[in-house]
Every structure is written in structure tokens, then in C-alpha cells.
Amino acid sequence: MASPPVSQPEGMLPPRSEVGVTGWLHANLFSNWFNSVLTLVSAALLVTGLWFGLKWIFLAADWTVISELGGRFLLGRYNTEAACEGQNCFWRPQAALIMVSVLLGAAWGLRGNRVARAVAWLVAGVSAAFAFLPYNLATMGLDVRILLLLNLPAVPLGWALAKYTPLGTGTRVTILGVAIFFITLILLRGLPGLPFLQPVSVVYWGGLSLNLILAVGGITLSLPIGIALALGRRSNLPVVKVLCVFFIEVFRGVPLITLLFMSQTLVPLAFPEDMPQNSLFRAAVVITLFSSAYMAENIRGGLQALHPGQAEAARALGLPGWQTTMLISLPQAIRNVIPAIVGQFIGLFKDTSLVYIIGMLDVVAIGRSFIQSNPEYLPSARELFVFLAAVFWIFTYGMSYISGKVEDYMGVGRR
Amino acid sequence: MAVEETTTGQEIEDIIICRDVHKWYGSFHALKGVSTTVKPGEVVVILGPSGSGKSTLIRTINHLEQHQRGDIIVDGIELSGDIRNIDAIRREVGMVFQSFNLFPHLTVMQNITLAPTKVRHWSKSQAEEVANELLTRVGIPEQASKFPAELSGGQQQRVAIARALAMQPKVMLFDEPTSALDPEMIKEVLDVMRELASTGMTMLTVTHEIGFAREVADRVIMMDEGNIVEEAEPNEFFTNPRNERAQMFLSQIL
Ligand SMILES: Nc1ncnc2c1ncn2[C@@H]1O[C@H](COP(=O)(O)OP(=O)(O)OP(=O)(O)O)[C@@H](O)[C@H]1O
Ligand SMILES: [Mg+2]
Numbered sequence: 191m192a193s194p195p196v197s198q199p200e201g202m203l204p205p206r207s208e209v210g211v212t213g214w215l216h217a218n219l220f221s222n223w224f225n226s227v228l229t230l231v232s233a234a235l236l237v238t239g240l241w242f243g244l245k246w247i248f249l250a251a252d253w254t255v256i257s258e259l260g261g262r263f264l265l266g267r268y269n270t271e272a273a274c275e276g277q278n279c280f281w282r283p284q285a286a287l288i289m290v291s292v293l294l295g296a297a298w299g300l301r302g303n304r305v306a307r308a309v310a311w312l313v314a315g316v317s318a319a320f321a322f323l324p325y326n327l328a329t330m331g332l333d334v335r336i337l338l339l340l341n342l343p344a345v346p347l348g349w350a351l352a353k354y355t356p357l358g359t360g361t362r363v364t365i366l367g368v369a370i371f372f373i374t375l376i377l378l379r380g381l382p383g384l385p386f387l388q389p390v391s392v393v394y395w396g397g398l399s400l401n402l403i404l405a406v407g408g409i410t411l412s413l414p415i416g417i418a419l420a421l422g423r424r425s426n427l428p429v430v431k432v433l434c435v436f437f438i439e440v441f442r443g444v445p446l447i448t449l450l451f452m453s454q455t456l457v458p459l460a461f462p463e464d465m466p467q468n469s470l471f472r473a474a475v476v477i478t479l480f481s482s483a484y485m486a487e488n489i490r491g492g493l494q495a496l497h498p499g500q501a502e503a504a505r506a507l508g509l510p511g512w513q514t515t516m517l518i519s520l521p522q523a524i525r526n527v528i529p530a531i532v533g534q535f536i537g538l539f540k541d542t543s544l545v546y547i548i549g550m551l552d553v554v555a556i557g558r559s560f561i562q563s564n565p566e567y568l569p570s571a572r573e574l575f576v577f578l579a580a581v582f583w584i585f586t587y588g589m590s591y592i593s594g595k596v597e598d599y600m601g602v603g604r605r
Numbered sequence: 606m607a608v609e610e611t612t613t614g615q616e617i618e619d620i621i622i623c624r625d626v627h628k629w630y631g632s633f634h635a636l637k638g639v640s641t642t643v644k645p646g647e648v649v650v651i652l653g654p655s656g657s658g659k660s661t662l663i664r665t666i667n668h669l670e671q672h673q674r675g676d677i678i679v680d681g682i683e684l685s686g687d688i689r690n691i692d693a694i695r696r697e698v699g700m701v702f703q704s705f706n707l708f709p710h711l712t713v714m715q716n717i718t719l720a721p722t723k724v725r726h727w728s729k730s731q732a733e734e735v736a737n738e739l740l741t742r743v744g745i746p747e748q749a750s751k752f753p754a755e756l757s758g759g760q761q762q763r764v765a766i767a768r769a770l771a772m773q774p775k776v777m778l779f780d781e782p783t784s785a786l787d788p789e790m791i792k793e794v795l796d797v798m799r800e801l802a803s804t805g806m807t808m809l810t811v812t813h814e815i816g817f818a819r820e821v822a823d824r825v826i827m828m829d830e831g832n833i834v835e836e837a838e839p840n841e842f843f844t845n846p847r848n849e850r851a852q853m854f855l856s857q858i859l
Binding site (some may be wrong): 297480497498499501504505506507508509513517518521522525600602 | 613617621667669694695696698700702706707708709710719720724752765768769772
């Protein structure tokens with residue numbers, strides 16, 4: 191498939207075989223007979239897979255199990271009668287969701303980023319769509335439906351806040367995000383003494399919100415803890431160093447499942463006796479520390495790969511040691527290990543499912559228990575788990591995508 | 606402190622004093638009792654074969670390497686283990702490395718303004734003003750917003766010089782600043798150094814550029830196996846070296 195000779199003076203235009211659709215096809219898919227065969231075989235496999243996959247998704251599969259699962263998918267048993275005796279707690283997660291919509295809107299307003307806009311509208315749109323589920327009003331009251339619809343105006347509200355008020359800096363929106371995380375925890379948990387915020391025991395928490403709470407808490411804390419451990423491990427102070435090495439090796443050396451079992455008996459020992467604790471808190475501590483240990487080693491790897499001349503140049507300029515670390519070494523080390531860090535975040539998010547072994551009903555466990563207690567849905571297990579897999583994939587792919595953007599922004603591999 | 610009468614009757618204190626400086630790397634004796642002094646405004650070129658301790662000597666002066674015996678006094682401050690003295694000396698001594706060591710994650714402007722804002726606590730606008738002046742002085746005023754990887758080697762080294770100068774040091778140390786450069790870029794860096802010398806900057810330069818040493822240096826120091834074996838004016842050094850090692854070294858490089 192050689193292209194005809196091109197009669198152009200050299201150095202003006204690339205030859206035709208280098209450009210355009212045919213050029214691309216030729217260069218990438220059909221450059222020789224072996225590649226051509228590979229291309230055809232993979233295309234056949236792809237088409238067959240798509241054909242059967244789509245046929246199953248749109249024709250064969252019965253997705254009613256997902257709509258039957260409904261709000262439990264997101265909230266577990268939070269809104270059952272047992273969880274909130276004699277009152278309706280459903281507005282609390284709704285309020286939290288609206289705050290998240292505001293936050294996503296603010297993130298969009300901050301940079302005007304297309305992806306941020308898509309994410310914000312996706313979350314708000316899906317939430318609002320729930321308002322039109324054909325349950326009767328006794329199952330899902332009008333108030334709940336209105337709260338769900340409020341997610342739609344929440345997005346432009348956040349956008350406008352970021353765009354037209356002093357809120358619109360990266361630091362402030364980040365602080366807002368952290369604040370919303372804690373307000374969400376308080377909203378869901380309730381405060382004793384406030385009649386409209388009756389405490390709801392964490393044993394009723396569950397569903398995707400549980401996975402997200404554990405993941406967001408774990409991700410935001412394991413990075414700074416991991417950095418501290420990595421620096422401690424490289425410290426000149428023997429005591430600090432030994433403690434950090436010990437901590438890292440212990441948490442890396444024990445399976446997370448074991449740690450989760452142990453957490454229920456061991457974590458209480460580590461905190462003051464009168465501090466209120468619950469299984470969610472203990473699980474969060476263990477998951478965060480487990481992830482921090484791996485994070486520490488990722489960061490240490492990044493620090494070790496740095497040219498010693500970098501720190502020397504900084505010291506020679508008169509920068510003190512800690513500023514050299516914070517301004518020169520760490521930023522470069524972190525930048526170089528972003529893929530490993532994001533891999534760790536993704537692993538942490540998936541690992542949040544393991545809390546089922548200490549009796550918490552995360553999104554996977556909720557699905558399983560629903561099918562077990564409603565045997566008529568047993569044949570729909572396939573649909574359920576495909577759906578759950580897709581949900582996990584969307585989140586983890588989102589993290590990969592964002593990390594790719596961050597790498598581009600930081601010029602990883604280029605400078 | 607060594608004090609000298611000049612022709613104008615002014616007293617000039619030595620800005621660098623090394624007295625019997627010893628340095629061991631483990632059991633390897635890299636500096637075997639080096640003594641020398643440098644006056645303000647003096648340009649000293651250090652020559653010598655590979656491994657003779659040239660880098661080690663100038664790196665002890667800003668304490669990137671710690672000497673184990675002898676005294677080093679810079680601008681009246683004695684280099685002891687005291688971290689405050691070390692930081693004080695580093696503020697007054699700029700250093701330029703063979704491999705540039707620019708910070709790759711920062712722009713040229715940020716590379717230059719980092720230390721003045723963090724160490725000297727200048728305002729950002731003041732630091733940027735100085736940085737722009739320096740970039741003009743080293744001949745690359747239009748590259749401020751680029752990242753180091755987007756510059757040629759010669760440009761990077763000139764940024765590194767500007768970065769060191771931004772701290773307004775009293776002494777500049779150069780460790781083979783042109784050894785990693787292609788021939789056509791060596792000249793642009795040497796030109797900057799020549800201009801710097803003409804403004805009266807005190808410079809200690811390790812280099813193999815004999816032309817630069819002949820033309821710019823006030824004094825040449827020749828090192829061999831951790832000792833200073835000859836110390837002389839460039840003319841005398843290059844035409845009539847007394848030491849046998851220096852004669853051998855010159856016959857090899859000239
Ligand atoms: N960090 C170190 N650890 C151990 N030995 C070292 C270290 N740095 C330098 N040396 C040794 O000390 C001696 C002097 O090294 P130095 O780098 O000062 O030489 P130099 O004169 O600058 O040589 P060159 O012209 O190759 O740069 C060499 O023999 C070298 O091997
Ligand atoms: Mg050297």
C-alpha cells in the first residue's frame with residue numbers, strides 16, 4: 191500500500207501517507223500483513239463482544255432489581271423505621287447531596303472546565319431524575335422529591351458563587367469541600383439534644399454513600415499522613431525514623447481484612463476511653479492508615495529518585511531544610527509518582543467494600559443482602575453485579591481521568 | 606583576621622579565609638590541609654587534574670561538604686557546626702553548578718524569585734523586578750515564563766547564574782559552569798561571567814577554560830591530590846610555573 195511519490199519540494203508538507211484517515215489507518219492498523227491480520231481479528235472480536243453485550247444490556251437483562259433497590263443503593267438502611275424512630279431522616283442525606291451539587295457547581299465555576307461541568311450536571315441530573323421515580327407518595331413523599339429537584343438549581347448556585355463572589359479561589363473551594371464533608375457527617379450522624387437531628391447509629395449507614403465517605407476521608411488523610419511518614423523515614427533522628435519504619439512495615443505487612451477485624455478491638459485502645467467511637471470510625475482509621483503506609487512508600491520512592499543537586503541548589507541559595515523539602519523536593523517527588531498515588535487512591539476506593547466483613551452494608555453488601563432477603567430477585571444477581579461493577583468503574587475511571595489531567599497540567603514527563 | 610594595607614591606604618579584610626582545611630570522605634583524605642585567602646573583588650580560578658579536590662574545596666566554603674579540621678571564615682562568619690552560621694554564609698555566597706540544577710517544576714521567574722522571597726523576605730513584586738533586571742543582564746529577558754526544560758543548556762546556565770545573583774551575594778562559586786555545555790554555548794556563559802568579574806564580584810571558579818583564566822583571573826590556584834601545589838598570577842602561572850606538577854598539568858592541557 192505504498193503511497194504514490196509526492197512531487198513537492200522537501201520540507202513543505204508531510205507526504206500524504208503521514209496524514210489523514212487513510213494515513214493513520216495505514217500507519218497504525220495495516221502497516222504490514224501481520225498487523226493487518228491482527229487488526230481484522232481484533233475488530234471481529236470487538237464487534238462480536240459489543241453485539242452480545244449490547245443485546246444483553248438492552249434486550250435480555252431485567253434491570254428492575256436496580257429500581258427496586260432504589261434509595262438503598264445510595265443510603266443503605268439509613269431511612270428505615272429502625273434507624274430513625276418516629277421521624278423522617280431522609281432529608282439529611284438529601285441536604286448533603288444538595289451541598290455536594292453546590293460544591294461541584296463551584297468546582298465548575300472555578301476553572302470553567304468542561305469535565306467539571308459535565309460531572310456537576312450528571313450528579314444533579316441523576317439526583318433530580320430520582321424525583322420522578324414511579325413510587326407512590328407513601329414510599330417517597332413530595333418533600334423528598336422536591337429536595338431531589340433542588341439539586342438542579344444548586345449547580346448554577348455553586349457556579350455563580352465561585353464566579354462572582356470572593357469564594358472563587360482554589361483554596362477556598364477546597365476548604366468548602368472539607369467543610370461540606372464534615373457537615374455531611376454531622377447531618378447523617380445527628381446531634382444528641384437537637385430534636386430535628388436525632389442521632390442515627392452508624393450501623394444503619396450503608397450503600398454507596400458509605401463507600402464514598404470512607405474513600406473521601408481516606409484519600410484526603412492518607413496523602414498528608416503518607417508524606418509525613420515518608421519524610422519521617424528519611425529523617426536523621428533515629429527515634430522518628432524507627433517509629434515510621436515500624437508503622438509502615440506493620441500496616442503494609444498485614445492484610446486489610448485482618449486489620450479491619452482487629453480494628454474493632456484495637457482502635458479503642460488507641461484513643462481516650464470517653465471518646466465516642468463506632469465501627470465506622472474504627473474502619474475509617476484502619477483504612478486510612480493502611481493506605482498511608484503504601485502512600486509513604488510511593489512518596490519515598492519519588493524522593494529517592496530526585497537528583498541530589500536539586501536539594502543542594504536549594505540549600506546553597508540559603509533555603510532552610512524544611513523549605514527545601516516543602517518547596518523543592520516534595521513537589522517534584524509527588525509529581526513524579528502521581529500514577530502510583532492515584533493507583534493507591536483507586537485501590538482504597540475499591541477496598542472500602544471490605545467493610546462488609548465487620549457488618550457494615552456498603553453498596554455491594556446492600557445489593558447482596560437485598561437479593562438474599564428477596565429470593566424472587568435471585569435470577570437478577572447478574573444484572574445487579576454488572577451494575578455495581580459499572581458504578582465502581584465510573585468512579586475509578588474518573589480518578590484516572592482527573593489524574594491524567596493533573597499530569598498534563600504539571601507537565602509530567604516533559605519538564 | 607588577616608588585614609592588609611592597600612595602596613589607597615584602605616584596609617581590606619579577606620572575604621574568604623581557609624586555614625589548614627582537611628576533609629575526609631570516609632577514610633579517603635580529599636583535602637589535606639588547604640590554606641588560602643581571597644580578597645573582596647578578587648577573581649580566583651582553581652585548576653587541577655580530575656579528583657584533585659577542586660569541587661570539594663569550593664563546596665566546603667558554603668558547607669555543602671563539611672570539613673573536619675581547620676577553619677573556614679567567610680565574610681567574617683566562622684563556619685562551624687552552628688546551623689545559623691551556615692545559613693548566614695549561604696545567604697552571602699552564590700553557587701553555580703556544572704549541571705545547572707535549576708528547579709524543573711518552577712518557571713525561570715519562580716526559580717529566580719524563590720530564595721529572595723523565602724529567605725530575604727522581599728515582596729513578590731520587588732523580587733520580580735530584580736529578576737527581570739538580572740535576566741536582561743544575562744541576556745535572556747524574554748524567557749521569564751518558560752520552564753527550564755524549554756531552554757538551551759547555555760540559557761539554563763545563565764538562568765542559574767541569575768538565580769544565584771538574585772540573592773545579592775558577596776561571593777560567587779562556580780564549579781565547572783561550562784563543562785556540560787556545547788562549544789557554541791560556552792562563550793555566552795563565559796561572557797556573563799566576564800561581565801560579572803568586571804563589576805567587582807568576588808569569584809571562585811573551577812574551570813578548564815584556560816582562556817578565561819588567563820584573561821579574567823587575578824590569581825590561579827592549582828590543586829593536586831588534595832593540596833594546593835601552586836598559587837600565582839595567571840601570566841606567571843601559565844608562562845613560568847615553578848611547581849613540577851603544574852608544569853606537567855599545563856603541558857597536558859595547553
Ligand atoms: N561524596 C563523596 N564520597 C566519597 N568520595 C568522594 C566524594 N566526593 C568526592 N570524592 C572523592 O574526593 C576526591 C576529590 O573529588 P572532587 O570532586 O573534589 O574532585 P575534582 O577536583 O572536583 O575533580 P573533577 O575535575 O573530576 O570534578 C576524588 O577522589 C573523589 O573520588
Ligand atoms: Mg569537580
